[in-house]
Amino acid sequence: MPASAKKLVYGLIILCGLGALFWQLLGPEANPYPDTAESATGWMCAECGELRMLTARERDAWTMSEDRVLRGRKATGGAVTMGSERTIFKCERCGEFALLRARECPRHQVWHLIRDADGQYVGCEQCAAE
Numbered sequence: 001m002p003a004s005a006k007k008l009v010y011g012l013i014i015l016c017g018l019g020a021l022f023w024q025l026l027g028p029e030a031n032p033y034p035d036t037a038e039s040a041t042g043w044m045c046a047e048c049g050e051l052r053m054l055t056a057r058e059r060d061a062w063t064m065s066e067d068r069v070l071r072g073r074k075a076t077g078g079a080v081t082m083g084s085e086r087t088i089f090k091c092e093r094c095g096e097f098a099l100l101r102a103r104e105c106p107r108h109q110v111w112h113l114i115r116d117a118d119g120q121y122v123g124c125e126q127c128a129a130e
């Protein structure tokens with residue numbers, strides 16, 4: 001075997017080794033979604049007003065669970081919306097698919113929906129009243 005071919009083979013072996021190492025470090029065992037309060041996002045029910053904090057891991061689990069989530073066209077009643085794919089979760093309190101992404105107004109510490117069930121932007125009521 002010529003020297004250059006040998007180098008190539010060794011190079012490949014080293015690459016494979018590194019790849020296997022990375023796979024072990026980042027492999028399927030590691031859940032990339034943290035289950036921490038800092039990772040949590042706020043979700044609010046458009047029907048009953050329930051506020052539910054979901055950690056990144058909970059959110060991922062709910063997103064994968066067919067009976068808890070409506071996504072994309074299912075969430076928009078068949079309409080194809082540009083850009084943002086909507087996610088609607090099932091509310092644990094009232095059982096409706098109406099749990100939508102919410103945010104807390106930094107000025108009033110009031111939680112409100114970012115968009116309503118029809119996809120219209122919703123602001124803080126108290127800000128709007130000023």
Ligand SMILES: [Zn+2]
Pocket residue numbers: 045046047048049050091092093094095096098
């Ligand atoms: Zn509800």
Ligand SMILES: [Zn+2]
Pocket residue numbers: 105106107108109110124125126127128
């Ligand atoms: Zn406000």
